[in-house]
Amino acid sequence: MNQLEIRSEEAGDREAIHALLLAAFDGDAEAQLVRALHTDGDVVLSFVAEREGALCGHVLFSRLHVVKDETRFPAVALAPLAVSPTDQRQGIGARLVEEAHQRLITNGETLSVVLGEPVYYGRFGYRHEDAAAFESDYQCEALQALRWGYEAPDTGRLVYAPGFGGL
Numbered sequence: 001m002n003q004l005e006i007r008s009e010e011a012g013d014r015e016a017i018h019a020l021l022l023a024a025f026d027g028d029a030e031a032q033l034v035r036a037l038h039t040d041g042d043v044v045l046s047f048v049a050e051r052e053g054a055l056c057g058h059v060l061f062s063r064l065h066v067v068k069d070e071t072r073f074p075a076v077a078l079a080p081l082a083v084s085p086t087d088q089r090q091g092i093g094a095r096l097v098e099e100a101h102q103r104l105i106t107n108g109e110t111l112s113v114v115l116g117e118p119v120y121y122g123r124f125g126y127r128h129e130d131a132a133a134f135e136s137d138y139q140c141e142a143l144q145a146l147r148w149g150y151e152a153p154d155t156g157r158l159v160y161a162p163g164f165g166g167l
């Protein structure tokens, strides 16, 4: 674990990230999602975990809007998060999420939304209660939100980047 580095995705990481996503998930939906988000310019933050020259984890946040009345409030969507199968349960996923959150806060983001396992994402402060009033095609117990500050809306329609339409 000593050699683990969390850093922004760089030019040249793209194929290694693609391979990591294919290894971590069943099927290629997440790998294709990441490609689409990059192609469409919807990536807000992409961090990788690297150890001894090899990528072992990746997290991506894309632009999401909360549409309410005539306003479009910019937020971020966490997806996907992946750690290579041989490197899981060593805290790499947690480091990726926590360091990404710090960067997002520094950059002025105030709301993040995730669709995932509440037991896992709850440790970072995501709560379904904070997302339960959003209108979304993905509305369910797994839809969770994390607010930094009070200005972010807690109602409105979640509009994901177009890349999610391919899922």
Ligand SMILES: CC(C)(COP(=O)(O)OP(=O)(O)OC[C@H]1O[C@@H](n2cnc3c(N)ncnc32)[C@H](O)[C@@H]1OP(=O)(O)O)[C@@H](O)C(=O)NCCC(=O)NCCS
Binding pocket: 024, 025, 079, 080, 081, 082, 083, 084, 087, 088, 089, 090, 091, 092, 093, 094, 095, 116, 117, 119, 120
């Ligand atoms: C989910 C994932 C990113 C976690 O990464 P990780 O580096 O293994 O996670 P951490 O080491 O930070 O945390 C490990 C803890 O998370 C828990 N955990 C891991 N995956 C979990 C899941 N799907 N649901 C609930 N808990 C989970 C483990 O129980 C473990 O806790 P424990 O060791 O105390 O039992 C990784 O397992 C992964 O890539 N899975 C396949 C892809 C995926 O499902 N991604 C998430 C959906 S976008």
